[in-house]
Amino acid sequence: MSVNTHVSTRRRILPRLALATALTLVIAGCGKDEPAPAAEGTAAAPAAAETAEAATAAAQEEAAAQASALAGLSADELRERGRSAYAESRLYAPAGDNALEYYLALREKSPGDAAVASALTDLMPMLVIATEQARDREDFEEARRLAALVARADENHPALQRLTASIDNADEAVQRRIAQQALSAEQEAERQRQLAAERERAQAEQQRQAAEQLAAQQRQAEREAAERAEAERVAAEQRAAEQRAAQQRQAQAPAPSAAPTLRPLSTPAPRYPADALRAGQSGEVQVEFTVAPDGSVSDARVVRAEPARIFDREAVAAVRRWRFEPVSQPVTTRRTISFNPGG
Numbered sequence: 001m002s003v004n005t006h007v008s009t010r011r012r013i014l015p016r017l018a019l020a021t022a023l024t025l026v027i028a029g030c031g032k033d034e035p036a037p038a039a040e041g042t043a044a045a046p047a048a049a050e051t052a053e054a055a056t057a058a059a060q061e062e063a064a065a066q067a068s069a070l071a072g073l074s075a076d077e078l079r080e081r082g083r084s085a086y087a088e089s090r091l092y093a094p095a096g097d098n099a100l101e102y103y104l105a106l107r108e109k110s111p112g113d114a115a116v117a118s119a120l121t122d123l124m125p126m127l128v129i130a131t132e133q134a135r136d137r138e139d140f141e142e143a144r145r146l147a148a149l150v151a152r153a154d155e156n157h158p159a160l161q162r163l164t165a166s167i168d169n170a171d172e173a174v175q176r177r178i179a180q181q182a183l184s185a186e187q188e189a190e191r192q193r194q195l196a197a198e199r200e201r202a203q204a205e206q207q208r209q210a211a212e213q214l215a216a217q218q219r220q221a222e223r224e225a226a227e228r229a230e231a232e233r234v235a236a237e238q239r240a241a242e243q244r245a246a247q248q249r250q251a252q253a254p255a256p257s258a259a260p261t262l263r264p265l266s267t268p269a270p271r272y273p274a275d276a277l278r279a280g281q282s283g284e285v286q287v288e289f290t291v292a293p294d295g296s297v298s299d300a301r302v303v304r305a306e307p308a309r310i311f312d313r314e315a316v317a318a319v320r321r322w323r324f325e326p327v328s329q330p331v332t333t334r335r336t337i338s339f340n341p342g343g
Contacts, residue, residue: 051175052140052168059144063152066096070105078106086119089211092127093203095145100127104152120153122217126210128159133202135163139195140171142203260327262291270318270337276310277341283307284338285315291331295324303334311339 070078082102085091092100100123107116127150134143147163154160178188276283289300300319302312315337 052171055140055171056144056164056168059141059148062095062145063148066101067105067108067152069096070101071108073105075106075109078102078109082106082119089207091123091207091210092130092146092149093142093207099123100149100153104149122214124150124153124157126206126213127153128157128163130203130206130210131163131167133206134199135167135170137195137198137202138170138174139199139202140167140174141195142199143167259331260329262327262331262333263325264322265295265325266321266323268318268321270311270314270339272339272341273311273314276339280341281307281310282338282340283311284336285311286334286336287315287319288332288334289319289322291324291327291333293327293330295326297322297324299332311337315339 073081079102081097082099085097085099085102090098092098095101099119103116103119103123106113107120110116127146131143131146131150134140134146143163144167147160147167150157150160150163283306285302285306286304287300288303289297292298297320300316302316305312305315318337319335
């Protein structure tokens with residue numbers, strides 16, 4: 001049996017099940033001379049609950065049958081059919097030929113498919129809303145079918161238990177109302193026909209709106225992606241321009257000339273401090289100084305001294321008296337002057 005044939009069979013059986021239950025309640029009520037309202041309500045409640053349970057079980061069987069039928073398709077076939085159904089706004093209806101069921105079947109074959117997971121995530125909020133809308137228009141067969149799809153997609157979905165309970169409660173209330181109003185078979189059949197017509201109309205409108213919403217979300221995502229790509233392109237061009245400018249400046253900068261060679265003309269030795277000489281103390285001082293173009297010394301300063309502050313003054317004083325051959329540009333250099341009482 002194909003998926004569509006199975007679905008149509010179930011849809012013929014479920015209204016008959018509800019109708020038979022209603023007629024049973026009517027006949028039972030007519031068999032009493034003076035039925036008390038409380039007794040009617042008490043008798044109707046268990047029957048309605050049984051009807052709701054039977055309908056829920058039927059919906060679960062239908063979902064299992066549809067899943068089994070789709071399992072025979074290959075992954076490529078499921079993917080293509082899912083895309084077509086999505087594009088044609090068959091998001092969750094009709095039963096057995098909608099994007100949600102194709103993607104659920106595809107998930108069974110390809111559990112790690114990110115595109116399938118994303119599509120199911122997008123469709124779940126709309127599926128929950130459609131379930132609530134079917135319940136509110138008292139189309140419990142459709143509501144239970146959609147609730148079964150919610151369970152297949154995510155058995156731990158936070159709305160699943162609430163949806164199932166609210167469908168059963170609403171169905172039981174309608175069954176009690178039918179029994180109390182003693183609807184005829186013709187009236188109940190007409191109600192079922194109206195429900196079927198309303199279901200088809202509501203499904204088409206709901207799925208159209210859902211498809212528009214999904215398309216708007218996709219367009220927004222594409223715009224944001226394009227904006228990010230443009231921003232990255234502009235930033236890359238700016239970085240490239242800065243790099244080219246830096247390379248151009250580096251190419252145009254004059255090569256640094258080699259420091260002139262210093263040739264000393266006069267480097268008199270420093271005076272040995274009297275206290276250090278008497279104590280036989282030795283040491284050394286590193287002095288940094290600048291040789292001017294005329295060979296004179298300026299900016300002499302102590303960089304390092306061992307020991308500190310013993311030979312500093314004499315070392316600096318000696319360096320300031322030094323003279324070198326003239327140079328083309330000022331040269332800064334360092335010299336280490338040693339102090340040895342025995343030298």
